[in-house]
Amino acid sequence: MERYSRHIILSEVGQVGQDKLNAAKVLVIGAGGLGCPVLQYLVAVGIGTVGIVDFDTVNISNLQRQVLYGNSTLGENKAIAAKSSLSDLNPTITINAYTDKLDTNNAIELFDKYDIIVDGTDNFATRYLINDAAILNNKPSVYGAIYKFEGQVSVFNYNNGPSYRCLFPTPPKEGSIANCSEVGVLGVLPGIIGTMMANEVIKMVLNFDGVLSGELLCYNSRNTEISKLTITKKQEEFNKIMANPDLLHLKVDQACHFTINEITSEKLSQLENVQLIDVREPHEQPKLDMNKSIRIPLSTFENNLNLIDNSKTIIIYCQSGIRSKKAVEILLNLGFTNCYSLKGGVMSLIEKQSI
Amino acid sequence: MRLNIKYFGLIAELTSCSEEQLEFEGTKVEEVIELLNTKYPDLKSKDFQVAQNREIVSLKSPVTGGDIALLPPFSGG
Numbered sequence: 001m002e003r004y005s006r007h008i009i010l011s012e013v014g015q016v017g018q019d020k021l022n023a024a025k026v027l028v029i030g031a032g033g034l035g036c037p038v039l040q041y042l043v044a045v046g047i048g049t050v051g052i053v054d055f056d057t058v059n060i061s062n063l064q065r066q067v068l069y070g071n072s073t074l075g076e077n078k079a080i081a082a083k084s085s086l087s088d089l090n091p092t093i094t095i096n097a098y099t100d101k102l103d104t105n106n107a108i109e110l111f112d113k114y115d116i117i118v119d120g121t122d123n124f125a126t127r128y129l130i131n132d133a134a135i136l137n138n139k140p141s142v143y144g145a146i147y148k149f150e151g152q153v154s155v156f157n158y159n160n161g162p163s164y165r166c167l168f169p170t171p172p173k174e175g176s177i178a179n180c181s182e183v184g185v186l187g188v189l190p191g192i193i194g195t196m197m198a199n200e201v202i203k204m205v206l207n208f209d210g211v212l213s214g215e216l217l218c219y220n221s222r223n224t225e226i227s228k229l230t231i232t233k234k235q236e237e238f239n240k241i242m243a244n245p246d247l248l249h250l251k252v253d254q255a256c257h258f259t260i261n262e263i264t265s266e267k268l269s270q271l272e273n274v275q276l277i278d279v280r281e282p283h284e285q286p287k288l289d290m291n292k293s294i295r296i297p298l299s300t301f302e303n304n305l306n307l308i309d310n311s312k313t314i315i316i317y318c319q320s321g322i323r324s325k326k327a328v329e330i331l332l333n334l335g336f337t338n339c340y341s342l343k344g345g346v347m348s349l350i351e352k353q354s355i
Numbered sequence: 356m357r358l359n360i361k362y363f364g365l366i367a368e369l370t371s372c373s374e375e376q377l378e379f380e381g382t383k384v385e386e387v388i389e390l391l392n393t394k395y396p397d398l399k400s401k402d403f404q405v406a407q408n409r410e411i412v413s414l415k416s417p418v419t420g421g422d423i424a425l426l427p428p429f430s431g432g
Contacts, residue, residue, distance in 0.1 A: 034432045122432040145429035147364045152429050167411060168428045172402035185431055216411075218363060218426070223373075227361075229424065230410040299400070 003092065004046055017206045018046065022093075024205045025049040027114035029102055029130055031078040032056070033190030034120035034144045034197065036068045041198035043086045047205070049094045050086070051114055054078040055101040065187040102126060104247040107133035116201055117141040120194065123322075124171045129250055131156060131164035135241045140204060140213075144197040149186050151193035153217040154231070155200050161213035165237040182280075182319040182345075189221050261328065263340040265348040268315055275312040278346070279327045280319055286346065298323045301330060310336065317342035317349065356380075358387065361424040369397050385414035387423055403427040 007013045007021075024047050028035050031054040042050055056078050058069045066078075073081040079097035086095055100106060102121075111117055111133050119130045119141055127145070134141040140158035144151065156163045196217070203211050218227045240249075268274070276293035279301060296304045298318070308314060314331065316324040316339065324341040331339045342348065358377045367373045379387055384405055392399050404411055406424040 030432050032432050120432045122430060124428070124430050127430065144432070146431040147427075147429040150364055150429070168402075168404060172428055190432070216426075220363075220373075227424070228409065229406045229426065232411065299397070 003090075007045065012208075013206060020205050020207075021046050021202070022048040024116070025051070025114045026116045026118060026201055026205075027051040027053065027111065028118040028120060029053045029126070030120035030122060031066075031068070031082040032062065032120060032122060033065045033146065033185065034194040035078075035118075036066045036082070037191045037194030038118055038120055038142075038144075038198045038201070039068065039082055039086055040089065041195060042201060043090045043093060043095070045202060046090065046093060047201070049096070049114070051096045051098060051110070052079040052082050053098040053100075053102050053110070054082070055099055065185065065190050067191070102129065104129065104250050107247070108136060111137040111139055115139065116204060118197060118201060119143050120197070125250075127164065128171050129247070132241045132244075132247060132250060135163055135238060136245055136247070142197045142200045144193045146185055146189050146193055148183055149189060149221045151189055151196075151219045151221075153193055153196045153200070153212060153219070154215060155204070155211050155213045158204065158211055158213040160233070162231045162233040163237060163241075165241070166234045167216060167231050169234075169237060182322065186221055192221065193219065261340045262321070262325070262343045263315060264343050265351070268342065268349075271313055271315075273312050275309045275314050277308070277314060277316045277327070278318070279316055279323050280346070284319060286350065288346065288349065298327055301327050305334070308336075310338075312338075314339035315342055316340070318345050320345040320347075356418075356420050358418070358420065359422045360387075360391070361422060363425065364427045364429060366398070366401060366403055366425045366427050369401065370395055379418065382417055383414070384412055384416045384418055384423070387418060388414065391425075398425075401427060 004018045007018050008015050026042055026047050028038050031039060031052050039052060058073045058076050058078055058081055060074060063069060068082045068085045077099045079099050083095045083097040107129055117130060117134045117139050119127055121127055130141055134157050141156045143154045143156055143164060200212050214231055216229045216231055278293050278295040279298040281297045294307060296307055316327045318324040321341060321343050328339050328341045356379055358379050359374065360377050361374050362370050384407060403425045406426060407416065407419060408421045
């Protein structure tokens, strides 16, 4: 087929390799910064069935790096918007859009329909879920993650290789490590890391040597330094997952997170006698009027509990609403009851002009 | 012995450098981390893995010299 002629004339791919690509089924979780370039290349090279999982909608702040979307798709579900953009790039393949959030109830069944799982998500809870569900389904997963100017890439659970838990055995404390919406990310970085992830998918489908299994690639876009670190397989980490085929260990985590009270900026504007607490670090912008809000960075939160006025309704906010949940969790554990995390963070306050 | 310590992600922000030399007289990787905890008290609250000469190792591993890297997990996507 003319579409794939540049692959077919590559002696290392040829028609046989192209047929393998056309027969492959790849599930991409998260159609954000990483998911967009992964999807573009998987679809362009003719992966026969591509699944896209994303429950989120396109926001204008996504367009700086999420290249499948534009002004015309603002507010649309990302899986649907990505599918419509990708269908034009390659109408000859099957693209399935899944608009439900990936969770412990649907992951196993969904992964079963695909050969390779790609993790382009933006939070630790889903990363551990993807790792564990991929192990239970015996499917390799391609991992990519970014932080400001740096990225990590690896392939897990491939040919008896190590998994995400062999590298990072337990999830870090929720809110302890900020994501892109909280600290920012260089627009081109997910493009670089996502393209490396797509490359690993293609290498596995074509049975190439040199798949990035058992190694973590660390890329720094500031000094263009690439380090590859060896990861050793820890069988005990696999055994723990195999002993929990219903992902029960993750359900406990999810249940804990659901108890955090959240409040919207609309609701907040109707409340009186509130204390607003900003848990962002001192350098983070935009700053709000300090007469109306006090700042206790999450990193020093537990040392400054004396600043919290227990006689008021305590509203905690951060950049996007993740670290504030952690702060509320700390207060709830200490016996505070009248405390809430502001949904959507500081931007929702400014947009709604609640203060 | 003289070690070359490398920092990634938010650890490099905390130490304000991506790499530095350190004089070390102990035997285990965890002692290197204790030394760094003294130098950078905020390090104690951070999650990270340690690599020695480009291999992820446990804190109980013996220090063999060369590079030690502190690697935090990234969540962004």
